Amino acid sequence: MSIREIYLDPITRIEGHLGIHVVIDTAQKKITDAHSIATMFRGWEIILKNRDPPDAVYITQRICGVCPVPHAYASAIAVDMALKASPPPLSIVLRNLTDVAEILYDHPIQLFQLAGPDFSALEMKKFNPSFYAAAQSYPCKWRDVHGYATIKDIMDAMDPFSGEIYIFTLKLERLARKMASLLGAKHPHINTFVPGGVSRTFTANEAEQLASMVVALAGFSKFVWTIWDDMISFFYDQGYNVVGEEPVNLLAFGSIEDPESYDATYENMSEWASKRMIKPGVIINGKLVEKDLKKIHLGVREFVTHSFYNDWEGEAEYSSDPEGNSLDPRHPWNKETKPAPTSTNFNGKYTWSTTPRWQKGNDIYPMEVGPLARMWTTALQTVDISDPFVSISSGNGKITVELPETRSDLLPPSLWDAMEISWSPPGKSTTLERYRARAFSHVYYAASALHDMYLMIDLLNKGKTKLWNKFERPQLSFGVGLNEAARGALGHWIVVMNGRIHRYQIITPTNWNVSPRDPNNNPGPIENALKDSPITEETDPSDWVGIDAVRTVRSFDPCLACTVHTYVGGRLVKKTTINVHGL
Amino acid sequence: MKLKRRIFLKTALVMASILTLSKILPNDKVLELAAEEAKKMLQGEEEPIHIVWVHSQSCSGDSVALLNATDPSILDVLLGQFKNIGEVTLDFHQTLSPQWGVDVVRGEKGDIAKEWDAVEILEKAKSGEISPMLLVLEGAFPDESKAGEGYWSSIGSLNGEPIKATEWLTEAAQYAEAVVAVGTCAAFGGIPAGAPNPTGARGVYDVLGRDFRSKAGLPVINIPGCPAAGDWQTKTFAHLLLTVKNLLPAPELDEYFRPVFLYRNTVHERCGRGIWYSSGKFSSEYSQPYCMYELGCKGPIVHCPITAIPFIEGVGICTEYGSVCIGCTDPRFPDSPLSPFLKALPAPTMPIDLAAGIAAAIGAVLGASITYKARKAKKESKVEEVSE
Numbered sequence: 001m002s003i004r005e006i007y008l009d010p011i012t013r014i015e016g017h018l019g020i021h022v023v024i025d026t027a028q029k030k031i032t033d034a035h036s037i038a039t040m041f042r043g044w045e046i047i048l049k050n051r052d053p054p055d056a057v058y059i060t061q062r063i064c065g066v067c068p069v070p071h072a073y074a075s076a077i078a079v080d081m082a083l084k085a086s087p088p089p090l091s092i093v094l095r096n097l098t099d100v101a102e103i104l105y106d107h108p109i110q111l112f113q114l115a116g117p118d119f120s121a122l123e124m125k126k127f128n129p130s131f132y133a134a135a136q137s138y139p140c141k142w143r144d145v146h147g148y149a150t151i152k153d154i155m156d157a158m159d160p161f162s163g164e165i166y167i168f169t170l171k172l173e174r175l176a177r178k179m180a181s182l183l184g185a186k187h188p189h190i191n192t193f194v195p196g197g198v199s200r201t202f203t204a205n206e207a208e209q210l211a212s213m214v215v216a217l218a219g220f221s222k223f224v225w226t227i228w229d230d231m232i233s234f235f236y237d238q239g240y241n242v243v244g245e246e247p248v249n250l251l252a253f254g255s256i257e258d259p260e261s262y263d264a265t266y267e268n269m270s271e272w273a274s275k276r277m278i279k280p281g282v283i284i285n286g287k288l289v290e291k292d293l294k295k296i297h298l299g300v301r302e303f304v305t306h307s308f309y310n311d312w313e314g315e316a317e318y319s320s321d322p323e324g325n326s327l328d329p330r331h332p333w334n335k336e337t338k339p340a341p342t343s344t345n346f347n348g349k350y351t352w353s354t355t356p357r358w359q360k361g362n363d364i365y366p367m368e369v370g371p372l373a374r375m376w377t378t379a380l381q382t383v384d385i386s387d388p389f390v391s392i393s394s395g396n397g398k399i400t401v402e403l404p405e406t407r408s409d410l411l412p413p414s415l416w417d418a419m420e421i422s423w424s425p426p427g428k429s430t431t432l433e434r435y436r437a438r439a440f441s442h443v444y445y446a447a448s449a450l451h452d453m454y455l456m457i458d459l460l461n462k463g464k465t466k467l468w469n470k471f472e473r474p475q476l477s478f479g480v481g482l483n484e485a486a487r488g489a490l491g492h493w494i495v496v497m498n499g500r501i502h503r504y505q506i507i508t509p510t511n512w513n514v515s516p517r518d519p520n521n522n523p524g525p526i527e528n529a530l531k532d533s534p535i536t537e538e539t540d541p542s543d544w545v546g547i548d549a550v551r552t553v554r555s556f557d558p559c560l561a562c563t564v565h566t567y568v569g570g571r572l573v574k575k576t577t578i579n580v581h582g583l
Numbered sequence: 584m585k586l587k588r589r590i591f592l593k594t595a596l597v598m599a600s601i602l603t604l605s606k607i608l609p610n611d612k613v614l615e616l617a618a619e620e621a622k623k624m625l626q627g628e629e630e631p632i633h634i635v636w637v638h639s640q641s642c643s644g645d646s647v648a649l650l651n652a653t654d655p656s657i658l659d660v661l662l663g664q665f666k667n668i669g670e671v672t673l674d675f676h677q678t679l680s681p682q683w684g685v686d687v688v689r690g691e692k693g694d695i696a697k698e699w700d701a702v703e704i705l706e707k708a709k710s711g712e713i714s715p716m717l718l719v720l721e722g723a724f725p726d727e728s729k730a731g732e733g734y735w736s737s738i739g740s741l742n743g744e745p746i747k748a749t750e751w752l753t754e755a756a757q758y759a760e761a762v763v764a765v766g767t768c769a770a771f772g773g774i775p776a777g778a779p780n781p782t783g784a785r786g787v788y789d790v791l792g793r794d795f796r797s798k799a800g801l802p803v804i805n806i807p808g809c810p811a812a813g814d815w816q817t818k819t820f821a822h823l824l825l826t827v828k829n830l831l832p833a834p835e836l837d838e839y840f841r842p843v844f845l846y847r848n849t850v851h852e853r854c855g856r857g858i859w860y861s862s863g864k865f866s867s868e869y870s871q872p873y874c875m876y877e878l879g880c881k882g883p884i885v886h887c888p889i890t891a892i893p894f895i896e897g898v899g900i901c902t903e904y905g906s907v908c909i910g911c912t913d914p915r916f917p918d919s920p921l922s923p924f925l926k927a928l929p930a931p932t933m934p935i936d937l938a939a940g941i942a943a944a945i946g947a948v949l950g951a952s953i954t955y956k957a958r959k960a961k962k963e964s965k966v967e968e969v970s971e
Contacts, residue, residue, distance in 0.1 A: 005688050016638070039745060040639070046779060063642060065643045114678070161661055184906075186900075192906045200905045201870055201905035
């Protein structure tokens with residue numbers, strides 16, 4: 001048995017700083033062990049402590065320049081709740097559309113600029129030449145839509161910086177960020193979400209401009225889906241679906257509020273969250289075991305056994321939530337984090353990521369989050385939307401989206417025709433299926449944007465144009481904001497004391513996915529997906545660069561700035577002079 | 584000598600660009616430069632300018648914003664719209680590079696693996712083997728002396744050990760023709776350096792020292808913003824590439840090393856809602872279309888290009904769209920007096936229910952008082968800077 005040990009560090013083409021340590025058995029051509037290492041820390045929450053609660057909406061999104069809006073939205077929900085604000089329906093539609101706009105750029109940038117090069121001619125020729133040879137004669141099912149005859153043509157066009165697809169998709173991604181800027185005043189990092197609604201001044205003129213963007217992006221989603229559906233079919237036929245498999249333990253918080261149901265209260269959270277376009281849910285061993293968002297939230301735990309932090313054991317402040325439900329000491333409302341950098345040791349501490357787990361009964365489960373998780377939980381619940389712009393139906397394990405005609409001068413005419421796209425849970429969580437679910441998630445979000453456009457026009461017609469309601473700064477209150485970032489379930493937790501931030505906690509999607517071993521020594525989802533995963537590189541073992549490992553890592557679309565944001569320090573509220581001006 | 588078509592085209596482009604420069608530079612200097620550049624090109628001597636872009640305590644927001652740029656776009660830069668001033672290559676970029684780190688700690692390391700290893704590029708940059716180099720930094724740089732046996736920010740792995748970002752920067756910077764800090768974190772420390780700054784985060788010019796000069800004789804150039812819009816970045820890069828090629832004088836910088844051509848004005852000075860300010864009409868609720876001073880806007884004390892160069896292709900201007908300015912380009916961001924973001928600057932309160940004429944008069948007085956305050960604040964921070 002011959003062993004290679006490699007630190008794949010930096011893992012480029014993701015957000016932020018991640019290293020992966022892999023041990024490879026060259027005779028069996030597989031990875032025998034893996035550790036995921038988050039290598040950067042900033043200390044976000046101590047910076048948040050004692051600040052004015054609305055500032056959290058601006059500051060927390062700056063954790064991540066790739067996925068700021070889901071942070072801003074999660075934070076706005078948490079702060080709405082804590083500051084007892086109830087945003088008007090039109091402001092929720094605008095928040096939804098800003099959030100969706102971001103996903104409409106974030107998925108394609110992952111698929112075409114970040115992961116794409118791993119499937120491009122540049123890398124296929126170097127590391128998987130036999131796949132590239134097979135691609136020459138492999139016809140594309142969706143040729144009439146995306147315009148490429150063979151998989152080889154797609155691979156050539158995916159070459160970084162110079163490929164036709166690489167360049168085309170960059171432009172459409174920019175359009176999506178432009179849409180987010182139109183609503184958010186800028187992007188990355190939007191400035192228009194405030195507790196109680198939005199601060200955006202909004203007129204019918206902007207509605208028209210938005211509509212043309214949404215239509216172009218909906219047409220673009222046909223391209224995103226057909227390219228990746230064809231690519232994945234090809235890789236299936238090369239036997240690639242054995243790479244990066246891990247157990248079907250999936251968690252989604254759901255996203256895209258129903259503007260008439262959302263009231264920002266903890267009391268009604270189970271109800272309004274169940275009306276989301278993307279459904280909350282927990283799947284364990286392939287079975288949907290929970291879909292009530294409040295119960296999902298109460299089951300969240302965080303550990304630091306293998307992370308560069310000291311424990312907060314015995315310092316939990318709250319034994320129950322605002323409704324009297326029992327609150328675990330390891331729940332985010334109770335957590336204090338204490339960074340303690342030390343040398344790296346795989347038996348001890350080795351990463352700046354913490355270890356979130358979900359508790360059911362006495363068991364704690366590692367959870368994969370991301371497009372595969374949220375499309376899976378949505379496919380098992382009912383969605384039934386049919387308006388003049390779009391139809392979306394879901395339930396019994398199948399989602400079907402009917403995208404309308406999308407005539408836009410930004411798109412080739414082959415993307416103009418109406419198109420029906422369906423997706424069903426694949427039964428397994430693998431590298432390929434994570435990519436396919438991401439492409440379908442793009443379609444689903446594009447359809448949601450069309451639906452929200454309809455809701456906006458409907459509200460404008462009814463004269464419901466209010467965009468903001470007042471908030472207060474209570475003596476003691478709690479907030480939780482759960483949302484989906486492009487890369488999965490994102491949670492913000494806030495405790496307000498004396499009108500200021502007493503505690504602010506964030507568990508990002510990548511926290512779940514790149515988490516290290518937990519107290520039971522169970523690996524996190526990425527570590528687990530890499531273990532026993534085969535190597536397909538065709539070069540001499542001395543030249544293996546770990547392309548299958550990085551394809552797998554990137555299939556989780558990790559975002560490290562998000563992951564390591566954490567907080568430290570004192571629990572006493574500092575006395576500070578309060579500015580009496582303003583609100 | 585026979586001109587190859589490509590070289591011919593390039594020469595023509597150089598001539599054309601130099602002719603436009605003749606409006607800026609004295610004529611004999613232009614002709615001299617043109618002759619020199621043309622000669623180099625004909626002899627095939629020009630060395631591409633290598634961009635090495637490293638993230639430390641960053642969120643990658645400036646990299647994403649870079650992709651927003653259209654005037655010019657980053658692909659325009661990389662694919663050769665600027666070939667008339669020589670080739671530009673992006674040798675390393677955390678979010679865009681095809682290569683990744685391949686640090687083999689057990690087993691052989693073959694040539695293909697070496698060639699693919701991103702850490703080899705970082706090592707070359709650190710030892711002066713990449714030249715001429717435009718070094719771009721994103722994110723803040725922590726004080727590693729506060730990390731004990733561990734580290735705060737590592738950018739890769741070498742022989743199984745983390746490569747600490749701050750140490751790498753100190754070594755690599757001495758070989759750079761120009762050093763650019765993109766975004767408020769790299770420029771001033773930004774949110775990671777927000778009170779109480781748990782990791783000792785700093786901006787690049789505080790790590791290298793404010794008297795640092797690059798090989799081209801330039802201080803660290805700051806393009807702050809959270810993030811800096813793509814067009815602000817590419818406009819600065821374009822200017823610097825010309826400077827490094829001796830085709831343009833260095834951009835004029837303000838006391839925070841920001842290019843004056845971008846950061847000359849405050850948000851307030853060019854704000855589309857300025858008219859409401861001077862006529863004394865203020866928004867009292869979010870989403871109203873008037874001046875947002877009362878709601879917490881910090882536009883009067885913050886220098887930022889956004890009102891002149893919006894965020895993406897003319898779309899995205901904070902204050903005009905209804906967002907208060909939170910001061911994200913300012914060295915003091917995210918601390919006082921920029922935060923609390925939704926609370927008004929400590930200055931006289933505006934009685935908004937007065938008759939318009941009286942309100943206008945008060946608005947004018949208020950304007951004067953804020954300008955004075957801003958000037959005073961600026962002066963004070965300048966004094967601080969000198970005493971450092």
